[in-house]
Amino acid sequence: MSRRSISTMADVARACGVSIQTVSAVVNDRPGISDETRLRVRAAMSELDYQPNQQARTLRGYKNPMVGVIIPSITNPYFPELVRGIEDVARRSGHGLFLCNDDYDDAKAREYFSFIRANNASGLIASPGLVARSVDGEIERQIHAFARRNVPVVFFGEQRPELPVTSIVVDAREATLDAARHLLELGHRRIGMIAPPVGLHVARERVRDVTEAFAALGHPLDSELIVAGGFDIEAGRSGAAVFMALPQMPTAILASNDLAAMGAIAALQEGGLLVPRDVSVLGFDDIPFAKVFQPSITTVAQPIYELGEAAMTAILDPAVGDPTDMPGRSIWLKAELVVRQSTGPCRERPATKRKTARSQNAPREERHDHEDHET
Amino acid sequence: MSRRSISTMADVARACGVSIQTVSAVVNDRPGISDETRLRVRAAMSELDYQPNQQARTLRGYKNPMVGVIIPSITNPYFPELVRGIEDVARRSGHGLFLCNDDYDDAKAREYFSFIRANNASGLIASPGLVARSVDGEIERQIHAFARRNVPVVFFGEQRPELPVTSIVVDAREATLDAARHLLELGHRRIGMIAPPVGLHVARERVRDVTEAFAALGHPLDSELIVAGGFDIEAGRSGAAVFMALPQMPTAILASNDLAAMGAIAALQEGGLLVPRDVSVLGFDDIPFAKVFQPSITTVAQPIYELGEAAMTAILDPAVGDPTDMPGRSIWLKAELVVRQSTGPCRERPATKRKTARSQNAPREERHDHEDHET
DNA sequence: TTGTAAGCGTTATCAG
DNA sequence: CTGATAACGCTTACAA
Numbered sequence: 001m002s003r004r005s006i007s008t009m010a011d012v013a014r015a016c017g018v019s020i021q022t023v024s025a026v027v028n029d030r031p032g033i034s035d036e037t038r039l040r041v042r043a044a045m046s047e048l049d050y051q052p053n054q055q056a057r058t059l060r061g062y063k064n065p066m067v068g069v070i071i072p073s074i075t076n077p078y079f080p081e082l083v084r085g086i087e088d089v090a091r092r093s094g095h096g097l098f099l100c101n102d103d104y105d106d107a108k109a110r111e112y113f114s115f116i117r118a119n120n121a122s123g124l125i126a127s128p129g130l131v132a133r134s135v136d137g138e139i140e141r142q143i144h145a146f147a148r149r150n151v152p153v154v155f156f157g158e159q160r161p162e163l164p165v166t167s168i169v170v171d172a173r174e175a176t177l178d179a180a181r182h183l184l185e186l187g188h189r190r191i192g193m194i195a196p197p198v199g200l201h202v203a204r205e206r207v208r209d210v211t212e213a214f215a216a217l218g219h220p221l222d223s224e225l226i227v228a229g230g231f232d233i234e235a236g237r238s239g240a241a242v243f244m245a246l247p248q249m250p251t252a253i254l255a256s257n258d259l260a261a262m263g264a265i266a267a268l269q270e271g272g273l274l275v276p277r278d279v280s281v282l283g284f285d286d287i288p289f290a291k292v293f294q295p296s297i298t299t300v301a302q303p304i305y306e307l308g309e310a311a312m313t314a315i316l317d318p319a320v321g322d323p324t325d326m327p328g329r330s331i332w333l334k335a336e337l338v339v340r341q342s343t344g345p346c347r348e349r350p351a352t353k354r355k356t357a358r359s360q361n362a363p364r365e366e367r368h369d370h371e372d373h374e375t
Numbered sequence: 376m377s378r379r380s381i382s383t384m385a386d387v388a389r390a391c392g393v394s395i396q397t398v399s400a401v402v403n404d405r406p407g408i409s410d411e412t413r414l415r416v417r418a419a420m421s422e423l424d425y426q427p428n429q430q431a432r433t434l435r436g437y438k439n440p441m442v443g444v445i446i447p448s449i450t451n452p453y454f455p456e457l458v459r460g461i462e463d464v465a466r467r468s469g470h471g472l473f474l475c476n477d478d479y480d481d482a483k484a485r486e487y488f489s490f491i492r493a494n495n496a497s498g499l500i501a502s503p504g505l506v507a508r509s510v511d512g513e514i515e516r517q518i519h520a521f522a523r524r525n526v527p528v529v530f531f532g533e534q535r536p537e538l539p540v541t542s543i544v545v546d547a548r549e550a551t552l553d554a555a556r557h558l559l560e561l562g563h564r565r566i567g568m569i570a571p572p573v574g575l576h577v578a579r580e581r582v583r584d585v586t587e588a589f590a591a592l593g594h595p596l597d598s599e600l601i602v603a604g605g606f607d608i609e610a611g612r613s614g615a616a617v618f619m620a621l622p623q624m625p626t627a628i629l630a631s632n633d634l635a636a637m638g639a640i641a642a643l644q645e646g647g648l649l650v651p652r653d654v655s656v657l658g659f660d661d662i663p664f665a666k667v668f669q670p671s672i673t674t675v676a677q678p679i680y681e682l683g684e685a686a687m688t689a690i691l692d693p694a695v696g697d698p699t700d701m702p703g704r705s706i707w708l709k710a711e712l713v714v715r716q717s718t719g720p721c722r723e724r725p726a727t728k729r730k731t732a733r734s735q736n737a738p739r740e741e742r743h744d745h746e747d748h749e750t
Numbered sequence: 751t752t753g754t755a756a757g758c759g760t761t762a763t764c765a766g
Numbered sequence: 767c768t769g770a771t772a773a774c775g776c777t778t779a780c781a782a
Contacts, residue, residue: 006524008759019768024761032767049520054493055439056759058430059774066473066494075459075663080449087449087476091483096490098441099474101462108466115471118429119441145424149381233667262667269669288450292608292637294644294669383775394752399777407751431775434758 007048016044027052058120063151065093067123067315068116070100070109070130076231077259077287078304079127082156085308086125093316095122106133113142117151123315124153129200131160154311158201159330166314168307172284172335173209175300179282179337180213182298183252187346188280191221192250194229194239194260203256206284210254229256236263244271251279251346258283258290261297265342276344286338295341303333382423391419402427433495438526440468442498442690443491445475445484445505451606452634452662453679454502457531460683461500468691470497481508488517492526498690499528504575529686533576534705541689543682547659547710548584550675554657554712555588557673558627562721563655566596567625569604569614569635578631581659585629604631611638619646626654626721633658633665636672640717651719661713670716678708 009027013020018037025033026041033041044050058064067090071079087097098121100112109130116124124146131139140163146153147164159167183191193210196203207226214221227242229235236255240263243249255261261283265275275281275295283290286301310331384402388395393412400408401416408416419425433439442465446454462472473496475487484505491499499521505514515538521528522539534542558566568585571578582601589596602617604610611630615638618624630636636658640650650656650670658665661676685706 006520010759020759021761021769022767025767028761034767037767049516051489051492051520053434053495053759055430055433055495056774057761059428059434059759059776060761061774062761064430073459074449074455074462077452077455077664080452080455083474084448084450084476087474091486096487096494097474099458099462099472101459111466112471114426117426119471120428120430141424145426266667266669289452289664289667292641292664293667294641385775394754395775396754396777397752400751403777409751412751428775431758432777434760434775435777436758437777 007050008053009050011048012041012044012050015048016040063122064120066096066098066119066121067125067312068098068100068112068119068121070102070112070116070124070126072104072127072129073101074099077289078257078285081288081304082127082308085305085310086312087308089309089312089316095312095316102130104129104133106139109133110138110142113139117142117145121151123151123312125156125311125315126153127156129157129202131155131158131163152315152317154314156307156311165329167330168311168314169330169332170302170307170335171332172206172300172302173212175335175337176206176209177213177216179254179298179300180210180217180219182337182339182343183254183280183282184214184217184219186252186280186343187348188250188252189219189346190225190248190250190348191219191252191254192225192227192239192243193221193254194236194256194264195226196256197230197235198228206256225250229260231257231259233259233263233266236260236265237267238263240264240267240271244268244273249279251348252343253279253281255281255283257285258287258297258299261299261342262289262293265293265295265297275342277347280343280346282343290338291340293342298340298343299338300335301338302335306333382425383428384425386423387416387419387425390423391415438497439495441471441473441494441496442500442687443473443475443487443494443496445477445487445491445499445501447479447502447504448476449474452664453632453660456663456679457502457683460680460685461687462683464684464687464691470687470691477505479504479508481514484508485513485517488514492517492520496526498526498687500531500686500690501528502531504532504577505530527690527692529689531682531686540704542705543686543689544705544707545677545682545710546707547581547675547677548587550710550712551581551584552588552591554629554673554675555585555592555594557712557714557718558629558655558657559589559592559594561627561655561718562723563625563627564594564721565600565623565625565723566594566627566629567600567602567614567618568596568629569611569631569639570601571631572605572610573603581631600625604635606632606634608634608638608641611635611640612642613638615639615642615646619643619648624654626723627718628654628656630656630658632660633662633668633672633674636674636717637664637668640668640670640672650717652722655718655721657718665713666715668717673715673718674713675710676713677710681708 009020009023013023023041026038069086074080090097102109143153143163153165155165155167159169196206211221227239229239253264255264261281265281268275268279273279283297283299286299290297290299384395384398387398398416401413444461449455465472477484518528518538528540530540530542534544571581586596602614604614628639630639636656640656643650643654648654658672658674661674665672665674689706
């Protein structure tokens with residue numbers, strides 16, 4: 001019934017009186033078919049609404065033109081942008097995208113690994129922290145299974161030289177240095193940080209970049225002013241609350257990311273403080289809402305869309321699939337500081353006094369070109 | 376090479392000295408296998424890192440446990456939530472999700488339709504406007520092709536009784552009435568609306584709901600105050616600009632959706648007006664950022680996540696796959712008003728004067744349970 | 751319980 | 767260009 005309602009190559013062949021392999025040749029644009037037959041076959045194809053069966057193809061030995069993408073959650077505003085970057089490249093090369101949210105849950109991640117493998121996907125893109133979390137080595141085993149089948153695996157964030165994966169990494173050191181310089185030039189000296197959640201690689205990296213930057217500029221951060229946090233709005237709120245309870249509040253706050261920055265700003269304003277008049281707040285990532293938020297957020301911007309593009313490009317790059325080249329390859333992109341409204345001069349000592357609570361729309365800084373290079 | 380590095384059922388069978396179909400029986404939990412062999416087979420499976428080949432399965436007659444989801448763009452903050460609703464239900468039933476962004480582009484939509492069909496997906500979920508846009512009936516043809524294969528198709532928004540699809544529709548009339556009443560009770564009489572983009576079904580519906588609501592309450596909208604708009608931040612900005620240029624500004628603005636509301640608020644505040652002190656702004660949809668924005672946005676909330684759940688549930692519901700039941704089925708969910716900070720009393724006539732520019736965090740209204748019923 | 755055989759739709763390899 | 771044949775990995779009768 002349902003079986004017979006779908007037309008196959010054989011149906012097309014029968015309909016226009018040619019052989020099955022002629023149809024196959026037409027479908028795959030192989031040479032050796034006269035223009036006349038070619039046209040006849042095409043006509044029959046659309047007549048019968050023929051659709052090549054991807055399963056049969058893949059079974060015959062092709063890879064499924066489909067990439068698996070494992071992210072924590074698409075509702076985290078960082079990820080839609082990343083996924084778009086991936087998909088736009090994928091579509092151009094005829095690949096579909098298999099979306100997997102694992103909620104930082106190992107069980108879900110594994111399930112999806114299996115699923116992606118069972119479907120013979122031609123690549124796997126996974127976001128940071130996935131391997132790090134894996135306690136029993138199951139994820140590592142899966143990754144090796146992919147490698148054995150020449151299926152390229154790309155990670156964001158962590159470099160794992162011992163695994164057959166390509167890493168897409170963001171170098172935020174310069175941009176973080178720019179951010180530190182920016183705050184210092186605005187006159188801030190008592191600077192707090194709302195830390196990312198412990199355990200994530202990107203978290204350690206971010207804290208390290210920040211402390212190194214301030215140290216390098218001769219104004220090391222007061223470690224008392226680094227408070228525990230997280231990557232969500234709530235973390236920003238509670239971080240700000242901690243600072244507000246201090247006898248002497250910081251005049252500038254580095255939030256773990258833009259969401260935390262928003263939470264911090266909200267809490268500060270509810271506490272009667274204006275940003276950036278009374279306190280400056282700086283975020284990380286540059287999620288799309290960072291420039292819409294009121295005040296718009298000064299942030300160490302990750303090239304999120306470009307990260308996605310780079311990841312998918314790496315999947316398609318045959319060199320990546322070549323196992324001899326696989327271990328430990330890394331592709332670097334650079335973060336950069338984007339100055340917006342949430343940072344302003346420190347009012348505490350009579351530096352430059354300002355009249356307006358909210359600066360006018362500062363023209364958005366131009367991004368530098370990202371320089372990609374490989375290690 | 377790469378072929379041989381992956382183990383098949385035959386390998387497993389050989390490894391533990393049983394037949395291929397015994398392995399198949401174990402994999403599929405079929406009865407009639409002794410516990411002892413079952414264990415031996417399972418051991419061999421994990422030993423060899425065996426992974427059933429989904430292509431072979433699907434080819435043999437099964438449906439691919441995969442749903443295609445076609446949305447305009449995942450970077451539109453409405454959709455991540457929807458996709459999560461879909462995925463969470465999908466995962467529980469062992470289905471994967473094939474994500475397709477069509478950017479309201481017919482060509483991309485078609486491409487993805489083919490892709491989904493070629494992959495024998497077990498369902499297709501598409502967002503509103505897709506069919507409406509299709510000029511040459513190609514999309515309709517595709518939909519019939521799905522129906523012929525008993526593949527359920529679910530649409531958001533539009534009901535298409537003539538097509539073999541299930542529709543998930545939001546009834547926003549009551550909630551819109553609540554919103555109108557809310558504004559009127561706050562004393563607003565000169566009320567403007569930033570209209571959604573023309574052409575979309577949801578747009579006509581939204582305008583209709585709003586005009587009907589105010590008419591029903593005895594205060595019909597002044598049609599002069601309905602300005603052309605769109606569904607993005609820019610539309611909100613320009614809509615607000617139009618209103619600000621008027622000799623007499625509206626005291627309350629209904630934006631086409633939350634993004635437009637944010638744009639409008641930003642423009643108003645840049646123009647020196649405070650929300651809600653000087654102007655109230657009301658949005659639609661309740662995207663996640665609506666409650667984070669400063670001020671948080673009063674909005675006619677769609678049960679976005681639940682819409683996703685309902686859609687995937689409909690895909691899995693065998694009744695949906697039954698062609699006799701297919702034409703014109705609809706599942707209704709209700710929108711509801713969520714009052715937050717962006718709406719406040721009209722100050723124009725000496726109604727209730729307020730001191731603070733920004734009201735305190737109003738506790739978020741409880742949502743009613745959504746009542747689903749079918750037509 | 752297990753083995754034998756056939757088939758899903760496609761591609762590949764031949765000889766005609 | 768066509769026809770015959772085999773193979774991809776799995777499922778499902780049916781027979782042993």
